[in-house]
Amino acid sequence: MSRLFIAFILLSIPALTLAQAPEPPPDHRHLVEMPTLQRELLREEMQEHLIAYQRILDLLARGELAQAGEMAENTMGISTMGKHAAATRGLGGPGRFMPDAMRQMGFAMHESATEFAKVAEQGELQEALKALHELTATCVACHMSFRTR
Numbered sequence: 001m002s003r004l005f006i007a008f009i010l011l012s013i014p015a016l017t018l019a020q021a022p023e024p025p026p027d028h029r030h031l032v033e034m035p036t037l038q039r040e041l042l043r044e045e046m047q048e049h050l051i052a053y054q055r056i057l058d059l060l061a062r063g064e065l066a067q068a069g070e071m072a073e074n075t076m077g078i079s080t081m082g083k084h085a086a087a088t089r090g091l092g093g094p095g096r097f098m099p100d101a102m103r104q105m106g107f108a109m110h111e112s113a114t115e116f117a118k119v120a121e122q123g124e125l126q127e128a129l130k131a132l133h134e135l136t137a138t139c140v141a142c143h144m145s146f147r148t149r
């Protein structure tokens with residue numbers, strides 16, 4: 001009986017070793033600290049952008065380019081900048097607490113969204129997809145460079 005128990009234990013060691021989760025890779029992104037309100041407003045805005053991307057892709061797939069452009073402008077374009085002024089009561093939105101490089105990336109994202117809207121309105125799918133690629137590239141660059149938690 002004891003040999004059976006020892007054999008069971010020895011056979012279980014590889015399974016126990018495999019069950020342990022590997023260490024996650026180190027996070028090299030720059031931590032940006034900001035007040036809770038501004039951080040939560042930024043998080044909410046990023047989630048809204050993800051939803052907007054989904055809707056934009058759906059509209060593009062249905063050939064509704066002008067509507068896709070309108071969605072981009074109304075959710076991410078230059079016209080959306082400064083929308084947190086009322087919520088922060090003059091204390092400044094998230095951009096006020098961003099390092100310069102992050103702020104520049106954010107502004108580039110807003111500009112790219114407006115540019116995508118202009119291109120999409122022209123109705124050329126290939127050109128709209130190129131402009132959308134530029135827009136998503138600004139998001140990826142920022143998210144790969146910075147974090148707030």
